[in-house]
Amino acid sequence: MFKKCQKLFFSFFKIGAFTFGSGYAMITLLKKEIVEVRHWMSERNIADIIAIAESTPGSISVSSATFIGYRVAGYAGAVCATLGIIAPSVIIMTIVSFFMASFANNVYVDYAFAGIRCAVLVLIINATMILFKEMGKYYLNYIIMTVSFLLLVFFKINVIYILVGDIILSLIASFFVMEDRP
Numbered sequence: 001m002f003k004k005c006q007k008l009f010f011s012f013f014k015i016g017a018f019t020f021g022s023g024y025a026m027i028t029l030l031k032k033e034i035v036e037v038r039h040w041m042s043e044r045n046i047a048d049i050i051a052i053a054e055s056t057p058g059s060i061s062v063s064s065a066t067f068i069g070y071r072v073a074g075y076a077g078a079v080c081a082t083l084g085i086i087a088p089s090v091i092i093m094t095i096v097s098f099f100m101a102s103f104a105n106n107v108y109v110d111y112a113f114a115g116i117r118c119a120v121l122v123l124i125i126n127a128t129m130i131l132f133k134e135m136g137k138y139y140l141n142y143i144i145m146t147v148s149f150l151l152l153v154f155f156k157i158n159v160i161y162i163l164v165g166d167i168i169l170s171l172i173a174s175f176f177v178m179e180d181r182p
Contacts, residue, residue, distance in 0.1 A: 004073040005080035011038060012065045012084030023053070023060025025120045027127035030064065040072050047134035050127075055163055061085050140173050 011033050019026040027050060034040050041049075053063035062085055069081025096103070103109045135141050144166050151157040 008069050008077050009080040009084040012081045016085040017088035020116045024127045025123035026061045
């Protein structure tokens, strides 16, 4: 159990240390480490975990780490993975807080953050492609995705209402679909 917890901590520490931006930026690193390197879960499991983590309170990265840690090594795994994902942020923010005043008007820091924003955008686009691939090729999925996007972007509907609506529509549709879905 200790070995699994240690591996969980360091795997999520690595993911947390190199994730800039949001939890969506983490998805690419999460897939690589958890699916391809450690073989703890499948790509489909990761897509499901992201969907669940997105609908629970808190950050996607912490919720995902906790859930994966629990699946791999129970409660101890959940604690180790959660500590692993948040430790880099705590360390970095502690260090940055000591030097914040001297960085405030530094043009090089501004350029560095501009580069980080570009990298985060690429990671988010990659994460979108991963989730899109795992979505399933059903017309209803495309309709829900398109309507949700339009409601969010053009009508500025709160994302919580869209999420609840999507869940309700999917549940209703599941009663009418007779085929087995993955």
